[in-house]
Amino acid sequence: MKKIELLAPAGDEEALKAAIMAGANAVYMGGSRFGARAFAGNFEDDKLIDAVDYAHQMGVKIYITANTIIKDEEIGDFLNYIDFLYEIGVDAVILQDLGMIDIISKRIPDLELHASTQMTASTAQDVLFLKELGVSRVVLSRELSYDEISAIKAETKVEVEAFVHGALCVSYSGKCLFSSMNGMRSGNRGMCAQPCREPYKATVENKPLLDKEYVFSTKDLNTLDILEDLIDAGIDSLKIEGRMKRSEYVFAVTSAYRQAIDNVIMKHEPSISSLDMNYSAVELDKVFNRDFTKGYIGQDKGSKIMNHKFQKYVGKPVAKVIEYDRKSKRLMLELLDTLTKGDGLNTGEFVGRILKKDTIVKSADKGEIVAIDSIKKFEPGFIVYKTFDKIFMDDISSRMSRVKKIPIKAFVEIRNNKYPTLILNDYKGNTGEYKLEEYTTTALNKPTTRESIIDQIQKMGDTPFFVDSIEVSVDENIFIPIKTLNLLRREAVSLLIESQSNSSKRVVESKSEFNPAKINHSKKSKKELKWSVLIHKQEQFEAAIKFNVDRVYVHGYKLYRLLSKKYPNKNIYYALPPVIKQSDISIIDKMLKSNSNIKVLHSSLGYIELQIFENVVLDYPLNLLNSFSHNLMHKKSCETTITPEMIFSIGGSLDYIDDMQMVEMPVYLYPKLMITEYCPHKNDAGVCKYKKCMLEHTQITSKQSEEYVLKKSINCKTILYPSKPKHININAVNNFIDKGFSKFRVELLNESYDETINILESYL
Numbered sequence: 001m002k003k004i005e006l007l008a009p010a011g012d013e014e015a016l017k018a019a020i021m022a023g024a025n026a027v028y029m030g031g032s033r034f035g036a037r038a039f040a041g042n043f044e045d046d047k048l049i050d051a052v053d054y055a056h057q058m059g060v061k062i063y064i065t066a067n068t069i070i071k072d073e074e075i076g077d078f079l080n081y082i083d084f085l086y087e088i089g090v091d092a093v094i095l096q097d098l099g100m101i102d103i104i105s106k107r108i109p110d111l112e113l114h115a116s117t118q119m120t121a122s123t124a125q126d127v128l129f130l131k132e133l134g135v136s137r138v139v140l141s142r143e144l145s146y147d148e149i150s151a152i153k154a155e156t157k158v159e160v161e162a163f164v165h166g167a168l169c170v171s172y173s174g175k176c177l178f179s180s181m182n183g184m185r186s187g188n189r190g191m192c193a194q195p196c197r198e199p200y201k202a203t204v205e206n207k208p209l210l211d212k213e214y215v216f217s218t219k220d221l222n223t224l225d226i227l228e229d230l231i232d233a234g235i236d237s238l239k240i241e242g243r244m245k246r247s248e249y250v251f252a253v254t255s256a257y258r259q260a261i262d263n264v265i266m267k268h269e270p271s272i273s274s275l276d277m278n279y280s281a282v283e284l285d286k287v288f289n290r291d292f293t294k295g296y297i298g299q300d301k302g303s304k305i306m307n308h309k310f311q312k313y314v315g316k317p318v319a320k321v322i323e324y325d326r327k328s329k330r331l332m333l334e335l336l337d338t339l340t341k342g343d344g345l346n347t348g349e350f351v352g353r354i355l356k357k358d359t360i361v362k363s364a365d366k367g368e369i370v371a372i373d374s375i376k377k378f379e380p381g382f383i384v385y386k387t388f389d390k391i392f393m394d395d396i397s398s399r400m401s402r403v404k405k406i407p408i409k410a411f412v413e414i415r416n417n418k419y420p421t422l423i424l425n426d427y428k429g430n431t432g433e434y435k436l437e438e439y440t441t442t443a444l445n446k447p448t449t450r451e452s453i454i455d456q457i458q459k460m461g462d463t464p465f466f467v468d469s470i471e472v473s474v475d476e477n478i479f480i481p482i483k484t485l486n487l488l489r490r491e492a493v494s495l496l497i498e499s500q501s502n503s504s505k506r507v508v509e510s511k512s513e514f515n516p517a518k519i520n521h522s523k524k525s526k527k528e529l530k531w532s533v534l535i536h537k538q539e540q541f542e543a544a545i546k547f548n549v550d551r552v553y554v555h556g557y558k559l560y561r562l563l564s565k566k567y568p569n570k571n572i573y574y575a576l577p578p579v580i581k582q583s584d585i586s587i588i589d590k591m592l593k594s595n596s597n598i599k600v601l602h603s604s605l606g607y608i609e610l611q612i613f614e615n616v617v618l619d620y621p622l623n624l625l626n627s628f629s630h631n632l633m634h635k636k637s638c639e640t641t642i643t644p645e646m647i648f649s650i651g652g653s654l655d656y657i658d659d660m661q662m663v664e665m666p667v668y669l670y671p672k673l674m675i676t677e678y679c680p681h682k683n684d685a686g687v688c689k690y691k692k693c694m695l696e697h698t699q700i701t702s703k704q705s706e707e708y709v710l711k712k713s714i715n716c717k718t719i720l721y722p723s724k725p726k727h728i729n730i731n732a733v734n735n736f737i738d739k740g741f742s743k744f745r746v747e748l749l750n751e752s753y754d755e756t757i758n759i760l761e762s763y764l
Contacts, residue, residue: 125606
C-alpha cells in the first residue's frame with residue numbers, strides 16, 4: 001500500500017509540536033508575510049529556521065504557505081522570501097499566484113511547488129495545466145467528491161492533496177471577493193473577514209426562505225467515517241484545516257486522523273502498528289466545531305453542508321436551567337451530560353463549585369440535579385452548553401507533554417593510548433562524530449567497565465534522541481572519567497544536531513536581484529479605445545449594439561446561441577461558467593463541440609491552452625494581479641482581465657506588462673462575490689424546493705441593509721452578486737488611458753434596455 005501523508009496545520013510553535021507529537025507526516029505553516037492566513041500566529045524568519053530544523057529532526061516535512069496574489073511592487077521581496085525558504089530547507093512552498101509559479105519554477109527548479117486550493121483546481125485539465133507550469137502537487141477544490149478526485153488522479157497521475165477536516169468556505173476558494181469588495185480585506189491576500197459567517201435574511205418574492213439567519217455559514221468538515229474511501233480514491237495527502245486553531249485542537253484532530261489512517265493501513269499490512277493516542281469522532285465534538293458534515297468530498301449536499309443556526313462553536317448541551325436563586329447567586333441545573341469543576345460554559349463562566357444536595361463535589365453525571373455559582377441569571381428551560389471540557393483538555397495536555405524522541409545508534413571506541421571516539425547516527429545518514437584529543441590511560445585501581453560506558457552514553461536526558469543500538473569497542477584495564485564520557489556524549493549530540501540541520505540547507509544557484517525595467521506605455525488616443533459589454537439579457541444586447549462596442553460577452557448558453565445565430569456579423573463571445581469542475585466537463589464539451597470557432601471569456605486553468613477556441617479572453621476570477629501573471633497568459637495567446645480588486649480594493653500597478661492591447665479593464669460591474677456549490681433552495685438531499693429555479697427571485701439582505709442577488713450557474717452552482725454595481729467615472733477612465741490602458745468593459749446584470757443605454761452613454 002502506498003504511503004499516505006497526514007498533513008497538519010500549525011499557527012505557532014506549540015501547534016507545530018502538537019502536530020508532530022500526534023503523528024503528522026508533514027506540517028504546513030505560514031511565515032510572517034505572503035500567506036493566506038495573515039491573522040494566524042505565523043512564524044518570523046528565525047522561528048521558521050528553528051521550525052524546519054525541529055521538524056526535519058523528527059522526520060516530518062514542512063510546507064510553507066505563500067499562497068496570496070502578489071503586486072508588482074512586492075515581487076522583489078517575494079522572490080527574496082522564496083529564496084530564503086529554499087535555503088533553510090523547506091520541503092515545499094504552497095502558491096496561488098500564476099506569475100510567481102512560472103518565475104520560481106525556472107529560478108529554483110528543484111524547489112517543490114504545490115498549487116494552493118486558492119487556485120480552484122477542479123478538473124483533470126486544471127491539474128495538468130499546473131503540472132506543465134512546474135507544480136508537483138495540487139491541493140484540489142473542497143467541492144470535489146471522492147469520485148471526481150479519483151477520476152482526476154487516474155487521468156493525471158499528479159500528486160493530489162485534499163482537505164479532510166476543519167472549516168469550510170461556502171465559496172470556491174480563490175473565487176471569493178465578498179470580503180474584499182465589502183470591507184477592503186482580500187481573501188486572496190490572506191485577510192478574509194468572513195462576511196459569509198454573518199447573519200443575513202433570505203427572501204423569495206419577499207417571503208422568508210429560511211427560518212434561521214446564518215444563510216451562508218457552513219458546518220465543519222469531518223471525514224473520519226469515510227477515510228478509507230478517500231484513500232482508495234488515490235489522494236496522496238490528507239489535509240487538516242486549522243492554522244488559526246489552538247495546539248490542543250491540532251493535537252486532538254491530528255491524532256484522530258493518525259489512528260484512522262493507521263487502521264486502514266493495518267487492514268492491508270497487519271504488521272504496521274499505530275500510535276496509542278487516538279481520539280474518536282465523538283470526542284472531536286469536544287474541540288472547536290460548527291457541527292460536522294462529510295462535505296462535498298463525502299457527497300453531502302444542499303443544506304446538509306450548512307449550519308444556519310450558528311456560525312461559531314457553541315459546545316454540547318450539558319444542562320437545563322431549573323431556576324436561578326438571586327440571593328445565593330446560584331443556578332439550579334438538571335444535567336444532560338457530565339459536568340466537572342473547571343468546565344467552560346456558554347454562560348461565559350467556568351464551573352467553580354458544584355453542589356449536590358449542599359455537598360461540594362468535583363463532578364456530577366447526567367440526570368442529577370446540581371447547583372453552580374453564577375452571577376448571571378438565566379430563565380428556567382434555558383439550555384446550558386459546555387464549551388470547554390476540563391477532563392478532555394487535561395487529557396490532551398497530558399498526552400501532549402510526552403516527549404517524542406528519535407532513535408539513534410552509537411559507536412564508542414576507547415582504546416589504551418588512543419583518543420576516545422563517539423559516533424552517533426540517526427539512520428538518515430546524519431552523523432555526529434567527536435574525538436577527544438586526550439589519550440585514554442591504563443587504570444591504576446578500578447578500571448572503567450563496558451557497562452558503565454554504555455550507561456553514560458545512553459543518558460540522552462532532554463535531547464531529542466534515545467539510543468536504540470550501541471556498539472562498544474573498549475580495551476581491558478583502561479580508565480576514562482565519567483565527566484569525559486559525558487563530554488563525549490554532549491559534543492557528539494551537538495554535532496549530530498548540527499549535521500541534521502545542515503542536511504537540508506541549500507543555496508539558490510541563479511540567485512539575482514529582481515530588477516526588470518519598467519515599461520512606459522504611451523498614451524493612447526481615444527480612437528484606439530475599445531469597449532466591450534457583458535450582458536445577461538437580450539434587451540441589454542440590443543441596447544449595446546447601438547454603440548460602437550468592440551465585442552459583447554453573453555452570459556448563458558441559450559442566449560449566446562440565440563444571439564450568435566441572429567447576429568452572425570457581431571463580435572459575440574460566450575462567457576463560460578466562472579467555475580467548471582470535473583462533473584461539469586461533459587456539459588461544457590457538448591456545448592463547445594456544437595460551436596466551431598467559438599470565442600470565449602473564461603476563467604478555468606484547464607481551458608487556457610486548448611486549441612479549440614478562435615479567441616480567448618481570460619476573466620478576472622483567475623486573479624491576475626501582477627504584470628507577470630498577465631504576461632504569462634499573453635504568451636499563451638490569451639487576452640486578460642484586470643481583477644476588480646486592483647481597481648476597487650487592494651490597488652496595485654502593472655509596471656512590467658508586455659502588451660496593454662491584450663489587457664481589458666472592467667470599469668462598471670457587479671463583482672462575483674461568491675461562486676458556490678450551495679443553493680439555499682435545496683434540502684438535505686440536494687433537491688430543490690421549487691419546480692422552477694427561483695434564484696432570480698431571491699434576495700439576500702445583511703444586518704446593515706446591504707442587498708445581494710443570486711444567479712444560477714452550471715449544474716445549479718450559485719453566484720452571489722451585489723445589488724449595486726461597482727464603477728469608476730469617465731475621469732478615472734481617462735486616468736487609466738493616460739497609463740496606457742485602451743480596452744474597457746461594462747458588465748451588466750439586471751439592467752433594462754433604457755438603463756443600459758444611459759450607462760453606455762456615460763462612457764462611450
